[in-house]
Amino acid sequence: MKRPGKKVATDRSFVVALSRGLDVLRAFQPNDGLLGNQEIAARTKLPKPTVSRLTYTLTKLGYLTPVPRFEKYQLAPSAMALGYAALANLGVRHLSEPFREEVMRETGGAVAVGGRDRHSMIYFGQSRNGLTLGVQLDVGSRIPIATTAMGRAYIWALPDDERASLLRDLRDHYGSRWARMRDGIERSGETVARYGFTISAGEWQDDVHAVGVALKLNDGTGPYAFNCGAPAFRFTEDRLRSDIGPRLVAMVRNIEAALGGVTMPQSKKEEGKRVRPGGKVARVVEGIR
Incomplete structure (x- = not known):
């Protein structure tokens, strides 16, 4: 610590x-x-x-x-x-529960919502069932920001100055391990720009694959982030991109609408635009080396 x-x-x-x-x-x-x-x-x-x-x-x-x-x-x-008082005041936890439960039933993955605590994301809402035996996290569990889908979604939801500050902090915290993590964060920025979600396929735990989507509100709180994960053999990378990721994006957009959050729908041109290596995402991450 x-x-x-x-x-x-x-x-x-x-x-x-x-x-x-x-x-x-x-x-x-x-x-x-x-x-x-x-x-x-x-x-x-x-x-x-x-x-x-x-x-x-x-x-x-x-x-x-x-x-x-x-x-x-x-x-x-x-x-x-x-802790319980804090949970009681997190309206997003209660309102998101039926949305999380629906995606859990549809995909067989564990669906969680979390917020940042220093270099970690901490779960304050979790939906899982018997099909997600490889994902044993619960409310109060911590996962690293740098290598998880939830953490990376949070990173790319931050304003530019706050993201740069966090990336510098992570660089100092991880030292020699930072270079590999930085590359994963850069890739996740490109994935967010293209698809609206992040992917962590065995980068935190070898046998767990997940997608992450940030939740932005207009009340000054957050951002928060959701993930949907399962054992790697159930959530292949192809399925993460073609099925799980889009489902989680749709879920979070519905939660934003229910909470009164402001969403900025992209044009079809922007949705299809790919951020190439060496572009803005790369410059942002490279700038904190």
Whole structure:
């Protein structure tokens, strides 16, 4: 987990102690159960003595529950209440559910909606059934932005300046692994320009293929992004392009209309236009090397 940058840390309005406390809470993942100070320190990149003070304080405030037998902690109901309150306020989660369920039934794929959390997308709505055994993610699960269809759809839905900032952040975060990821992001930009959706075919998990589509609203929130994925043998790349992707695009456009979002339909000429390598998409990604 990345610590606050120098500019943020020297901002007089920025409360570093609060940031670190939230980092500790963020260290807990859906399937973790219990975490000790050593594990939290490794995930947050904070010194262990600092983590010890933070876990003590969060315990006193009711956000962590200590488990003395194992010298570890688990999230307490007060922390979980924050998450449930946030979910309750996400109208897109509730309104999109019947749309997600329909696409899930039609395609046999798992359909999720998520938003950004630093270098990840976090699921806040998920629809799946027995046919999607290879996709075991649920509400609260995190997936990387750079290599997933949902994350890439989010990237290309951002305004130019915000996208450039995020790409620089991802470059710094991934270091030597960035070059390959950058190429995948560039390809996804070309796919969005041509088809309206992104593809991740084994680039995050070898056996999972998915498409992603961004949701843009006119109320200042988001963007959010949806994906539809399944085991690779069920969602071939050809099917992603010819069937799953177009279905997800149509679903998101319907959700935008239901939410009162603003959509900008492309002309037939623009829909058929292919962005060639070395064009605008390439320049955008190359510009943050």
